[in-house]
Amino acid sequence: MGSLTKHHKLPVIELITNENLKPGTESWSKTCKEVVSALEEYGCFVGSYDKMTQEIHNGVYNALEELFDLPTHIKMENKSNKPLYGYVGQVPLIPVFESMGIDYANTFEGIQSFTNVMWPNGNQGFSENLLRYTKLAAELEKIVVQMIFESYGVGKYYESHINSVNYLSRVMKYREPKMNENKMGLVSHTDKTFMSTIHQINGIDGLEIKAKDGEWFGVELSPSTIVVMAGDVIMAWSNERIKPPHHRVNMEGKETRFSIGQFSFMDKMVQTPEELIDDEHPLKYKTFDHYKFLEFFSQEKNRRLESAIKTYCGV
Numbered sequence: 001m002g003s004l005t006k007h008h009k010l011p012v013i014e015l016i017t018n019e020n021l022k023p024g025t026e027s028w029s030k031t032c033k034e035v036v037s038a039l040e041e042y043g044c045f046v047g048s049y050d051k052m053t054q055e056i057h058n059g060v061y062n063a064l065e066e067l068f069d070l071p072t073h074i075k076m077e078n079k080s081n082k083p084l085y086g087y088v089g090q091v092p093l094i095p096v097f098e099s100m101g102i103d104y105a106n107t108f109e110g111i112q113s114f115t116n117v118m119w120p121n122g123n124q125g126f127s128e129n130l131l132r133y134t135k136l137a138a139e140l141e142k143i144v145v146q147m148i149f150e151s152y153g154v155g156k157y158y159e160s161h162i163n164s165v166n167y168l169s170r171v172m173k174y175r176e177p178k179m180n181e182n183k184m185g186l187v188s189h190t191d192k193t194f195m196s197t198i199h200q201i202n203g204i205d206g207l208e209i210k211a212k213d214g215e216w217f218g219v220e221l222s223p224s225t226i227v228v229m230a231g232d233v234i235m236a237w238s239n240e241r242i243k244p245p246h247h248r249v250n251m252e253g254k255e256t257r258f259s260i261g262q263f264s265f266m267d268k269m270v271q272t273p274e275e276l277i278d279d280e281h282p283l284k285y286k287t288f289d290h291y292k293f294l295e296f297f298s299q300e301k302n303r304r305l306e307s308a309i310k311t312y313c314g315v
């Protein structure tokens with residue numbers, strides 16, 4: 001594992017309800033600039049969101065501990081007909097990693113149908129705890145997306161974009177590595193999403209980001225923060241104004257870590273707005289179907305491409 005640099009620090013952006021989160025205010029415009037500049041520089045930032053309370057955080061913590069304590073054969077019942085949406089675990093390259101996916105994660109029905117597979121007799125506490133977080137994460141992502149659309153002068157497309165977004169949540173456990181075991185929790189990758197949010201649950205850092213200059217740096221996170229990250233699909237949509245950062249999880253010297261990622265996927269064709277195409281930014285991606293892109297990426301032969309999205313629909 002390469003060493004980490006201290007040259008970079010992920011920008012922390014305060015997102016305060018009733019202050020800078022009201023469209024049209026001066027404070028909103030200032031925050032839009034901070035958000036877009038962080039995304040253009042690092043592809044992600046740390047959002048310090050006042051609605052992300054200790055209570056919501058603790059609720060997710062309890063939910064995840066209870067969930068991962070279930071027997072493996074039950075966790076493996078987490079299946080989906082969408083590619084890469086189900087249970088992941090016991091992978092030889094990343095033995096410490098285990099994860100489950102929850103589709104339509106910000107809806108009652110989505111959480112409920114996941115809960116019913118894990119606990120056929122129901123588990124209301126789990127569902128409630130999780131839903132409070134997934135709704136919040138979706139809300140935060142939508143605010144950030146609105147800021148991006150407005151900043152790039154394409155606010156008129158925001159409503160139709162939001163109406164065709166679905167959220168997949170992935171709950172993740174990285175157990176403490178044993179001696180001589182691979183310490184990598186997740187290998188370097190970019191997300192195949194429009195955008196992602198990541199919340200770290202139990203105070204164990206491990207997320208690392210690759211800066212534009214190629215240097216890797218660690219991210220320190222607290223219970224009230226959520227990392228907001230660009231995926232491959234917003235790169236195509238924005239005609240490469242925003243690029244997804246390579247990131248990984250390193251468990252070297254770490255205790256068991258829990259996190260929850262929430263990933264946005266588009267239900268309609270993804271197209272670069274014509275306003276984002278000009279002489280300086282000629283069109284770089286053809287219009288494409290997000291789930292077909294995911295299918296493409298899920299094939300073994302495409303998993304290690306330099307940029308799956310460029311190969312899939314680059315002009």
Ligand SMILES: O=C(O)CCC(=O)C(=O)O
Pocket residue numbers: 170172186191198206207247248249259260261
């Ligand atoms: O656990 C984390 O902090 C990151 C997870 C991640 O990168 C992913 O699920 O794509």
Ligand SMILES: [Fe+2]
Pocket residue numbers: 189190191247
């Ligand atoms: Fe990721």
